[in-house]
Each structure stands twice: as C-alpha cells, then as structure tokens.
Amino acid sequence: MCGIVGFHGPEDVVQDMIIGLTALQHRGQDAAGIATFDDSFHLHKGQGLVNDVFKPKHVKKLTGHTGIGHVRYTTQGANDSDLAQPFLTSYPFGLAMVHNGNVINFRDVAKRLHEHYHVLPKTTNDLELIMYTFASELRVKDLDRLSVVDIFDAVETTQELVKGAYATITMIAGHGLLAFNDPLAIRPLVLGRRDTENGPVYAFVSESTCFDYLDFEFVENVGPGQAVFIDNNFQVHYKNTYAPPKNFCVFEQIYFAREDSIIHGRLVARERVRLGKLLARKVSNAGLQPDMVIDVPSSGYFAASGLAEAIGVPYRRALVKNNHMGRSFIVSTQKGREDVVKKKLNPIREFVEGKKVAVVDDSIVRGTTSRRIVRLLREAGAAEVYFISSAPPIVSPCIYGIDMAMSTELIAANYTEDEICRYIEADKVIYQDLADLEELFAEEKGHGGSCFACFSGKYPTGDVSRYLRHIQEERESHRSDKKGQSVSAKAPAPTEH
Numbered sequence: 001m002c003g004i005v006g007f008h009g010p011e012d013v014v015q016d017m018i019i020g021l022t023a024l025q026h027r028g029q030d031a032a033g034i035a036t037f038d039d040s041f042h043l044h045k046g047q048g049l050v051n052d053v054f055k056p057k058h059v060k061k062l063t064g065h066t067g068i069g070h071v072r073y074t075t076q077g078a079n080d081s082d083l084a085q086p087f088l089t090s091y092p093f094g095l096a097m098v099h100n101g102n103v104i105n106f107r108d109v110a111k112r113l114h115e116h117y118h119v120l121p122k123t124t125n126d127l128e129l130i131m132y133t134f135a136s137e138l139r140v141k142d143l144d145r146l147s148v149v150d151i152f153d154a155v156e157t158t159q160e161l162v163k164g165a166y167a168t169i170t171m172i173a174g175h176g177l178l179a180f181n182d183p184l185a186i187r188p189l190v191l192g193r194r195d196t197e198n199g200p201v202y203a204f205v206s207e208s209t210c211f212d213y214l215d216f217e218f219v220e221n222v223g224p225g226q227a228v229f230i231d232n233n234f235q236v237h238y239k240n241t242y243a244p245p246k247n248f249c250v251f252e253q254i255y256f257a258r259e260d261s262i263i264h265g266r267l268v269a270r271e272r273v274r275l276g277k278l279l280a281r282k283v284s285n286a287g288l289q290p291d292m293v294i295d296v297p298s299s300g301y302f303a304a305s306g307l308a309e310a311i312g313v314p315y316r317r318a319l320v321k322n323n324h325m326g327r328s329f330i331v332s333t334q335k336g337r338e339d340v341v342k343k344k345l346n347p348i349r350e351f352v353e354g355k356k357v358a359v360v361d362d363s364i365v366r367g368t369t370s371r372r373i374v375r376l377l378r379e380a381g382a383a384e385v386y387f388i389s390s391a392p393p394i395v396s397p398c399i400y401g402i403d404m405a406m407s408t409e410l411i412a413a414n415y416t417e418d419e420i421c422r423y424i425e426a427d428k429v430i431y432q433d434l435a436d437l438e439e440l441f442a443e444e445k446g447h448g449g450s451c452f453a454c455f456s457g458k459y460p461t462g463d464v465s466r467y468l469r470h471i472q473e474e475r476e477s478h479r480s481d482k483k484g485q486s487v488s489a490k491a492p493a494p495t496e497h
C-alpha cells in the first residue's frame with residue numbers, strides 16, 4: 001500500500017513534496033523517490049525512509065514546478081532499489097509515473113506490451129506495465145496537437161487493459177500533471193489546492209492528512225475510473241464526474257490509512273471508534289468482564305477507546321510504543337517483522353498486574369503481533385488476557401496492493417478461532433463479525449461501498465482464480481525468506497496451554 005503525491009504549481013515543489021511524503025510514511029517504508037520537471041526530469045530514489053533517502057544535496061537538485069513522489073510498500077517485484085518508484089520513459093514527450101496498488105493481470109499486460117507494442121519493461125514492477133500501456137496508447141495520437149481528449153482516451157484504454165487496483169499520478173513533460181484511478185477506485189487519491197501570490201498550486205495525494213500539514217484546501221476525491229488533468233495554465237480537466245466508489249478497500253479504514261485522513265467522506269478515526277463500539281456486544285455475549293481495556297499501539301487505539309466507552313470499563317495505555325520503530329506488518333520478511341514487534345512494544349507492569357485485560361488490535365493477520373503481546377502481558381502479571389480484533393478473520397489473500405497475497409501466510413485461513421486462541425496463548429479471542437463490518441461500511445449517500453475480499457473471498461474484479469495463482473507464484477519467487485512465510489510451517493499445530 002504505497003503513498004503517492006504529485007504537485008503542479010508556479011514555484012519549486014520539492015519542499016512540499018517532502019512534507020507530503022513524510023505524512024504518508026505509514027503507507028510504505030521500503031523505498032522513497034521523487035521526480036521533478038523543469039526543462040528536463042530530475043530523479044532521486046532509493047531504499048529506506050523519506051528522511052534517509054533525501055539529504056539536502058539531493059533536494060537541491062530536484063528543481064521544477066511539477067513533481068511526483070512515492071513511498072513504497074512492495075507488492076510486486078523485488079524489494080530493491082531498481083524497483084523503487086517513480087519510473088520514467090522518454091517517449092512520448094517524457095513521462096514519469098507513480099502508483100499505489102497492484103496489477104492483477106500482469107502476465108497478460110506484459111504479453112500484450114511485448115507482442116502488440118513491442119515494449120519490454122526493464123523491471124518486474126507492475127508500474128511499468130501501467131506506464132508503458134499508457135505511453136503506447138498516447139504515442140499513436142497526433143503528438144503535434146495533443147489534446148486533453150487524446151490524453152483521456154489513452155487513459156480509458158489503459159483502464160480497459162490493466163486490471164486490479166491502481167491510483168496513479170503522471171507528469172507529462174511540457175503538458176501538465178495527470179491522475180487517474182482504476183475503474184473501481186480501490187485505493188485512495190485526493191486532489192487539493194493552495195492559492196499563492198503567483199497562482200494556484202494543485203496536488204494529488206493518497207490521503208488528505210497531507211493537506212493539513214501543507215495548508216492546502218481539499219478539493220475532491222478521485223473516483224472510480226476518473227482521470228483529472230491539470231494543464232500548464234492550471235486549468236483542471238475531468239474525465240467523468242466523481243461518484244463514490246462501490247468497492248473501496250475497507251482495510252484502509254481498519255489499518256492502513258492514517259486516523260486523521262478523511263476518505264470518501266469518512267474520517268478514519270471515527271470509523272475505528274465505531275468498529276470498537278460494535279465489539280461490545282460480542283464481549284458481553286462471551287461473558288467477559290475485563291478490568292481494563294488496552295490497545296496495541298499504534299493502530300489499535302481508536303477501536304480500543306470505542307470498546308472501553310461502550311462497555312464502561314477504563315481504558316489505559318498499558319503497552320508503550322518505541323516511537324523510533326515503524327510498522328511491523330509492512331516489513332517484507334517474517335524475521336524483520338518479528339524483530340520490529342520485539343523492539344516496538346513494552347508493557348507497563350503496574351497497570352496490568354493481577355488484572356483481566358481486554359487488549360484490542362485493529363487486526364490479526366499472521367499472528368506475529370498478537371502472540372508476542374499476549375506473552376508480554378502474561379509476563380507482566382496479567383491475570384487473564386482477551387485478544388480482540390476490530391477486523392473479522394482475514395481468510396483470503398489481498399490481490400489489490402496489501403502484501404498478504406498468499407493464504408499460507410494468513411493465520412485465520414489456516415486455523416479455527418479456538419486454534420488461534422491457543423496459538424497466541426490468549427484466554428479468549430474475539431473477532432469482529434463480518435456482517436457488522438459490512439453494515440458499517442455499506443454503501444450510503446456520499447460514502448460509497450467497500451471491498452471486503454480479504455474477509456469474504458468475494459473479489460470485485462470478477463473471476464480472479466487465475467490471477468490468484470499468478471500473484472501467489474510471483475510473490476513466492478521474490479521471497480527472500482521463503483522459510484517462515486507460511487503460517488502452517490511457522491506455527492506448530494496449536495495445542496492447549
């Protein structure tokens with residue numbers, strides 16, 4: 001789930017871009033990159049966090065009034081510097097592109113590129129497939145008189161040919177800045193504007209939180225199949241008007257997006273509180289009477305506070321997060337994830353000793369965090385530990401840009417709730433009901449509906465059985481830690497404790 005930004009204004013944009021990308025760091029920790037354009041492209045990208053990749057000497061060279069940037073969370077191809085985004089191609093005009101998501105028919109698109117357009121991408125990053133399809137469609141236009149209609153026409157063909165999830169931003173050198181979404185708008189993308197003495201600056205960003213830091217005004221979301229082009233006179237052109245998506249990724253609301261972002265009219269923090277409140281019924285039906293509710297920092301907080309409020313039990317922060325550690329789930333190896341979880345959280349013994357503790361997290365995916373947390377709380381003297389997930393069991397792979405593409409990695413795809421409870425050594429495990437989640441994120445006026453595929457196995461892009469296999473093979477071929485990827489191999493069959 002990467003983070004993307006694109007700026008187009010009357011002044012150099014790189015400083016704004018660094019601020020925007022830093023605000024999106026939670027969406028990708030593997031690599032970061034920026035491309036700007038003045039009379040030519042300037043590109044800097046590399047492995048690591050925004051702060052590590054962009055030193056003053058790099059920033060100085062990224063001149064230009066138009067720029068695009070990316071923070072990467074690898075979901076296709078290897079996690080190495082050659083595959084960091086943006087990608088550039090010199091023909092036609094000079095194009096630079098970034099995307100967030102995952103192409104599912106990547107073999108078909110690669111074949112078509114080769115046989116039909118005679119293009120061989122340099123890497124296995126799916127971004128190249130989108131970029132070269134668009135570039136190939138653009139180059140057959142009358143390039144001396146390129147119009148907005150031509151650009152949108154090339155976008156439309158790209159959207160027909162490329163299947164999956166992709167929110168994209170493209171610089172077309174000398175022409176302007178283009179953003180387009182896949183036909184379902186599975187990933188977020190928003191447009192904002194700031195007025196300056198020299199004219200407006202427009203920006204496309206993955207999440208609205210960037211605009212709070214940058215003093216931009218939110219303009220609108222980029223909806224399903226939509227494209228927005230900002231030309232060099234700062235005129236904004238639209239392909240299609242905005243309609244709320246019917247299949248927006250619900251896992252963005254549960255875990256991925258930042259709490260202070262508003263996506264398709266929903267404030268993420270508020271939705272997480274509502275998720276927590278919904279769990280109250282399940283806690284009481286299970287006959288649990290916790291002394292306190294605690295959260296697993298960072299993403300469990302709002303659901304924990306909602307549950308505590310609903311059942312009238314005090315909330316405490318009893319697990320302290322080391323602020324210098326990033327997210328564990330988006331690390332690309334199991335060893336790396338375990339390492340982060342180990343260094344990240346520490347319980348406050350005085351708070352939990354002798355207590356029945358309900359610990360709330362947003363989700364249980366591979367079980368790396370939950371198993372460690374229960375153990376830590378027991379070692380700190382907790383009398384009983386109930387592990388509560390604000391998400392339902394994740395039983396099906398995500399093929400739209402979250403790196404859980406293999407069912408062997410998903411603990412709930414391989415074990416029952418009782419087995420998971422024993423595996424993580426909790427006294428009780430409670431999951432959100434899928435029906436409650438579906439009701440909360442059902443389509444309603446202005447908000448759109450959601451993709452629940454990882455919980456239900458129902459994929460909104462039609463029959464994906466062939467693509468599931470391709471994606472699984474692709475991920476397996478890039479695993480650097482093949483051992484430890486499979487939950488069943490990692491976790492011995494759960495037994496009573």
Ligand SMILES: O=P(O)(O)OC[C@H]1O[C@H](OP(=O)(O)OP(=O)(O)O)[C@H](O)[C@@H]1O
Binds near residue numbers: 297300364369
């Ligand atoms: O079952 P698992 O495979 O461990 O995955 C689930 C955990 O991973 C995420 O935390 P992460 O550390 O990535 O980020 P956070 O700090 O935003 O909570 C999520 O919030 C859960 O805590």
Ligand SMILES: NC(=O)CC[C@H](N)C(=O)O
Binds near residue numbers: 072074101
């Ligand atoms: N999570 C994402 O959006 C990843 C984008 C792209 N598939 C990559 O691996 O670079």
Ligand SMILES: [Mg+2]
Binds near residue numbers: 296362
């Ligand atoms: Mg977490």
